[in-house]
Amino acid sequence: MTQTHAILFEQFAKLTQPFSGITVSELEQKIDQYSVCPDDGSALSEVLTLVGQNVLKHSVAVHHPACIAHLHCPPMIPALAAEVIINASNQSMDSWDQSPAATIIEKKLVAWLCDLIGYNQSVADGIFTSGGTQSNFMGLLLARERYCKEKWGWDVQKQGLPPEANKLRILCSSKAHFTVKQSAALLGLGEEAVVLIETDKDMQLSLSDLDKKISEITKQGLFPFALVATAGSTDFGAIDPILGCATRAIKHDMWFHVDAAYGGAVMLSEHYKHLLDHIQLADSITVDFHKLFYQPISCGAFLIKNQDHFQLIKSNTAYLNPEENELEGIPDLVTKSIQTTRRFDALKLWVSLQAIGRTAFAELIEYTLSLAQKTAQLISNEPLLELVNKNPTLNAIVFRYIGSSVPTSSVELNHLQTLIRKNLWESGKVVLAQTKVDSSTYLKFTMLNPNMTMKDVHMILDQIKKMGNDIESQKRKDDYHV
Numbered sequence: 001m002t003q004t005h006a007i008l009f010e011q012f013a014k015l016t017q018p019f020s021g022i023t024v025s026e027l028e029q030k031i032d033q034y035s036v037c038p039d040d041g042s043a044l045s046e047v048l049t050l051v052g053q054n055v056l057k058h059s060v061a062v063h064h065p066a067c068i069a070h071l072h073c074p075p076m077i078p079a080l081a082a083e084v085i086i087n088a089s090n091q092s093m094d095s096w097d098q099s100p101a102a103t104i105i106e107k108k109l110v111a112w113l114c115d116l117i118g119y120n121q122s123v124a125d126g127i128f129t130s131g132g133t134q135s136n137f138m139g140l141l142l143a144r145e146r147y148c149k150e151k152w153g154w155d156v157q158k159q160g161l162p163p164e165a166n167k168l169r170i171l172c173s174s175k176a177h178f179t180v181k182q183s184a185a186l187l188g189l190g191e192e193a194v195v196l197i198e199t200d201k202d203m204q205l206s207l208s209d210l211d212k213k214i215s216e217i218t219k220q221g222l223f224p225f226a227l228v229a230t231a232g233s234t235d236f237g238a239i240d241p242i243l244g245c246a247t248r249a250i251k252h253d254m255w256f257h258v259d260a261a262y263g264g265a266v267m268l269s270e271h272y273k274h275l276l277d278h279i280q281l282a283d284s285i286t287v288d289f290h291k292l293f294y295q296p297i298s299c300g301a302f303l304i305k306n307q308d309h310f311q312l313i314k315s316n317t318a319y320l321n322p323e324e325n326e327l328e329g330i331p332d333l334v335t336k337s338i339q340t341t342r343r344f345d346a347l348k349l350w351v352s353l354q355a356i357g358r359t360a361f362a363e364l365i366e367y368t369l370s371l372a373q374k375t376a377q378l379i380s381n382e383p384l385l386e387l388v389n390k391n392p393t394l395n396a397i398v399f400r401y402i403g404s405s406v407p408t409s410s411v412e413l414n415h416l417q418t419l420i421r422k423n424l425w426e427s428g429k430v431v432l433a434q435t436k437v438d439s440s441t442y443l444k445f446t447m448l449n450p451n452m453t454m455k456d457v458h459m460i461l462d463q464i465k466k467m468g469n470d471i472e473s474q475k476r477k478d479d480y481h482v
């Protein structure tokens with residue numbers, strides 16, 4: 001990196017706000033100054049200066065403690081160093097002859113992850129993916145292929161969907177990630193193939209409702225073939241009852257997939273890993289590293305209990321992974337992936353684990369979980385705010401500003417949350433998320449940043465209260481004038 005670029009990134013790192021507050025049209029205008037493809041090029045240093053002024057300056061500063069909207073982490077520095085190597089060496093994970101050392105590193109990491117989960121390492125397997133969306137899709141893809149093969153001797157890979165396809169059903173909680181429905185649509189089953197199970201007061205899948213829905217749909221002659229449990233729901237960080245789900249899946253011959261995109265990271269912590277007890281009963285598991293593992297986007301894994309299931313989606317291509325390679329023991333990872341050309345993302349996790357070590361890695365995660373606990377405590381003692389998840393399992397906190405208890409309609413209260421979030425975004429001071437619980441709007445913190453302190457939490461809550469109060473008093477003034 002030249003000095004200019006080092007300075008550029010330093011400026012980005014020192015941004016005093018998480019966002020510049022620029023609007024969509026202002027930003028479009030700024031970028032429109034530049035032809036996308038000029039006839040003649042400029043010096044790279046000039047181009048990168050423009051990137052600093054127009055792109056970095058108006059990016060969200062993920063490392064800023066007041067950037068707490070989404071499962072969007074500040075990446076750790078060892079991983080950034082690894083990214084440079086990943087990009088410059090440009091290995092492609094599809095075949096051994098494009099990624100020899102990279103293939104071994106990925107295989108070793110997969111074996112380590114399987115061991116961490118409690119899978120039997122000699123039969124389990126997995127593959128790195130672009131993230132949870134792809135991993136969840138792969139889980140449901142294998143589930144569909146397996147069910148059709150075992151139930152009807154039908155090979156979906158070759159024959160397409162079986163005649164009974166419109167009777168196939170996937171079960172998951174109403175708080176499961178939207179990619180379960182998206183996968184159902186992509187798999188040709190349609191979103192309506194997903195049956196939503198109610199959640200209990202802790203936002204976890206209700207086993208009694210699961211039993212009820214299973215019996216209802218089987219009575220209707222439908223075929224529930226997959227059950228998805230979420231280990232760390234995106235909104236609440238809630239973890240579904242894994243053992244209870246596994247038992248039902250086994251009893252009713254459903255593929256059991258655990259979406260641990262968010263919560264998977266607690267496997268590293270001696271203190272919290274019990275939250276994932278029995279996860280080794282899952283047929284397949286989603287883990288994301290670009291969330292609570294602090295890796296730059298993108299980085300995820302898909303793990304399976306029984307490696308034979310990869311056969312269901314395998315294809316051999318003469319130019320890439322001929323069958324002779326397998327006989328010779330040459331691993332071409334393309335056989336386990338739905339991607340062909342694929343990044344060597346495993347390296348950044350490997351380098352991070354080498355540089356930081358498991359103990360310190362676990363401490364980062366544990367710190368953010370305890371910070372979230374303290375924040376929940378603080379919010380629950382705050383009369384102007386109302387907390388939904390009193391005892392956050394991970395580090396997501398859902399709450400709303402209820403203000404000075406002047407009776408307000410639920411519509412107004414919903415609008416107030418939206419305005420608080422929007423105004424803070426436009427001021428650039430706090431990047432918050434919002435979500436719905438039933439039909440009410442709430443604000444959300446996703447507290448992934450290990451550099452955040454309670455002092456930051458106090459500051460952010462003060463900003464929210466001040467913004468809420470400003471909006472309310474403005475409204476009172478407006479009402480008075482009308």
Ligand SMILES: *Cc1c(COP(=O)(O)O)cnc(C)c1O
Nearest residue numbers: 131132133177232234261262288
């Ligand atoms: C983030 C997330 C996903 C989607 O993962 P991507 O990495 O964004 O593709 C799926 N499930 C859960 C629970 C998530 O938190």
